[in-house]
Amino acid sequence: MPCLPISGQFRVAPFFLRLLQLCFLLVPASVLVLSLGWILSLSAIAAPPALPVTDRSEIEVAGDAGNQSAQLPIPLANKLRQDLSQRTGIPAKTLQIVAATRKTWSDGCLGLAQPGELCTMAMVDGWHVTLSAGSRRWVYRTDTRGMSIRLEKNG
Numbered sequence: 001m002p003c004l005p006i007s008g009q010f011r012v013a014p015f016f017l018r019l020l021q022l023c024f025l026l027v028p029a030s031v032l033v034l035s036l037g038w039i040l041s042l043s044a045i046a047a048p049p050a051l052p053v054t055d056r057s058e059i060e061v062a063g064d065a066g067n068q069s070a071q072l073p074i075p076l077a078n079k080l081r082q083d084l085s086q087r088t089g090i091p092a093k094t095l096q097i098v099a100a101t102r103k104t105w106s107d108g109c110l111g112l113a114q115p116g117e118l119c120t121m122a123m124v125d126g127w128h129v130t131l132s133a134g135s136r137r138w139v140y141r142t143d144t145r146g147m148s149i150r151l152e153k154n155g
Contacts, residue, residue: 077100109150
């Protein structure tokens with residue numbers, strides 16, 4: 001039904017009136033949904049999920065230089081033992097964690113960039129971990145989740 005002027009006002013067919021009402025409801029709702037999705041995706045990027053903290057997933061080791069003891073996740077401790085075992089040939093089960101301290105590293109290379117290596121320029125939370133076998137010691141730097149591990153040079 002066409003719009004007809006009736007004393008200065010327009011008369012709109014019921015179908016078009018319903019369509020306009022629907023548009024006024026759907027457009028703001030879709031903008032809200034898209035905005036929330038964008039905000040949630042940013043928060044997922046900005047804050048990586050925290051590691052679960054339970055008694056069975058951590059190992060308590062003494063901190064070094066008078067620091068409080070730290071709770072090093074057992075999967076990370078095992079990963080470090082395995083890496084050192086592959087490097088040295090020493091069985092992983094004989095390698096001991098003697099110190100673990102939480103650290104914040106200055107870059108994505110955990111402060112151990114090689115010549116010509118590019119590192120992200122962001123602070124990285126992680127661990128400073130000392131392993132031993134007999135009188136020999138090795139020191140690792142890791143991020144919190146153990147995705148990046150680096151062995152410090154001895155001496």
